[in-house]
Amino acid sequence: MAERVDDRWFGDWIGYSAAATLASVLLILANPFTGWPRTITSAGLVLALFPVYWFLARPSRAGIRGNSWRAWTYVAIATLVYFAAYGLNNWANIALFILSPQFFLVLSALPAAAVIVVINFGGVLVRWLVGDLEPGDVAGTLGLTVLIIAVSIYFSNRITAVTKQSRERGLLIDRLREQQREIAELSEQQGAAAERERIAREMHDTLAQGFTSIVTLGHAVQGELESDPAGARRHVELMTETAQENLQESRRIIAALTPGRLAESTLEQALGRVAGRFEEETDVPVAFDVVGEPRAAAPAVEVVALRVFQEALANVRKHARATTVDAALSYDAGSLGLTVHDDGSGFDAAAPRDGYGIDGMQARVREAGGTFELSTAPGTGTRLSVRLPAEPIVEAQ
Known part of the structure; x- marks a missing residue:
């Protein structure tokens, strides 16, 4: 210069x-x-x-x-x-x-x-x-x-x-x-990259899962049109509900708002509805328990817990061939925990992965300051355990 x-x-x-x-x-x-x-x-x-x-x-x-x-x-x-x-x-x-x-x-x-x-x-x-x-x-x-x-x-x-x-x-x-000019440019680029990553992650954890459910239900309807019209109508209704939820989620992703399930209910209620929908769509029973005294956590932490739970069940649907799923949401003094355990086929956790799901869950949890553990092996099922910081929220008097 x-x-x-x-x-x-x-x-x-x-x-x-x-x-x-x-x-x-x-x-x-x-x-x-x-x-x-x-x-x-x-x-x-x-x-x-x-x-x-x-x-x-x-x-x-x-x-x-x-x-x-x-x-x-x-x-x-x-x-x-x-x-x-x-x-x-x-x-x-x-x-x-x-x-x-x-x-x-x-x-x-x-x-x-x-x-x-x-x-x-x-x-x-x-x-x-x-x-x-x-x-x-x-x-x-x-x-x-x-x-x-x-x-x-x-x-x-x-x-x-x-x-x-x-x-x-x-x-x-x-x-x-x-x-300063270079820093501003880099900050702008990093902000754009972070926004792209956020949108990609949200789309993967919500829209992609919803579309997968619609495709799965569509195949089920094709086989039920002649043999089980009542079951076909039920699955068509689920497809319609899932499509509506996907439409709402797409709007919320663009606006970066709280997920619809959390905007309308508590975390444990939202997870319970996700578990019930999964069971209804796949006929795989989900035992969902809440351990400890439920309490509100920071919105960002609850969003991470919801997205991780959705992605874990999506992986069970796509890969595990499980017959049962056990899930639990637990609260202690300064954190909340989420576990999802299936009795499916399991996999080699050290093997290279093509999908985005597990890496996306780990990234979400890490950004929230939490810990992520995955225990699995071929033929032994999969256990996912997440713990997120969740200090009690003191309401203003």
């Missing part, structure tokens, strides 16, 4: 350079002890540095500490102009307040420091060449020059360090914004 230029920061620096240039020009003109022609020329040279800096080396073009050819060209021009202005009027040395920060803006630390040393000692040499430096003033001037160099380097370097930190913060903010 390209480095972002903090235009507001550089606007402030251009403003400082303009203000410092104007102040330097006024101070030079206010001290015309070398004569007005020389003083005006010196002030003009200092003033001319600002447009040169603007068009050639301001940081928005050359970059902070870029050491570019523009930067070095400006440094060379500024140094020569400063020497000329300083030779015409001593007050031109005030321009160092402009040049020192600029040098640190356009050059890296060591070259900038070297240029400041050169321009300060060069100024002493210029004063000596023009005869403005008495022999007795050499020691004091050199000492003052060293002090000025040290102060200039220190403060200029600190100022440009702040500039660098400002740039880095700007880059960091850009990266954070980019990461």
Whole structure:
């Protein structure tokens, strides 16, 4: 990613350079002890540095500490102009307040420091060449020059360090914004994936089971039309009820509402009706018991229990060839348990599975913070045991 230029920061620096240039020009003109022609020329040279800096080396073009050819060209021009202005009027040395920060803006630390040393000692040499430096003033001037160099380097370097930190913060903010955008995209994708998984799971646990019941009942009706018309009518009624329930469930899946059975009754009543419907459709008896004192649990937990029970009985219908099913809903202090045990053919739990049912049940239970256990083997039937967190719900007074 390209480095972002903090235009507001550089606007402030251009403003400082303009203000410092104007102040330097006024101070030079206010001290015309070398004569007005020389003083005006010196002030003009200092003033001319600002447009040169603007068009050639301001940081928005050359970059902070870029050491570019523009930067070095400006440094060379500024140094020569400063020497000329300083030779015409001593007050031109005030321009160092402009040049020192600029040098640190356009050059890296060591070259900038070297240029400041050169321009300060060069100024002493210029004063000596023009005869403005008495022999007795050499020691004091050199000492003052060293002090000025040290102060200039220190403060200029600190100022440009702040500039660098400002740039880095700007880059960091850009990266954070980019990461926030990526996180938002990922969250949106994950939300869509979770919604697709929810719909697929609900369709598998409700609609697919309902359609399976309708198909099974349809086959039964075909064989009963001639031999058992009463039984055929009963199965047609079951098919109609199942189709209506599927239609209601499809609408609730789209709206992500509570399953119809739970919206109309308690969990134990809903499970009892599922068991009764299964027995009526398959002629396989289901012994359903409730252990402990029934109580309301969180809706999400009750939905998981209902869907697991529906899927367990659907697996018995499709695969087990069972003759009996024992089921129990149990309550204890902080959880509820659900067990479904059939005497069917069983299967190898470690073998690869093509279906979605068992994996879907495990995923539901895990997401709800519960435990899932499956005990089965070929020829021994299947026992499914689920325990879900269900702290008692305290009703508001």
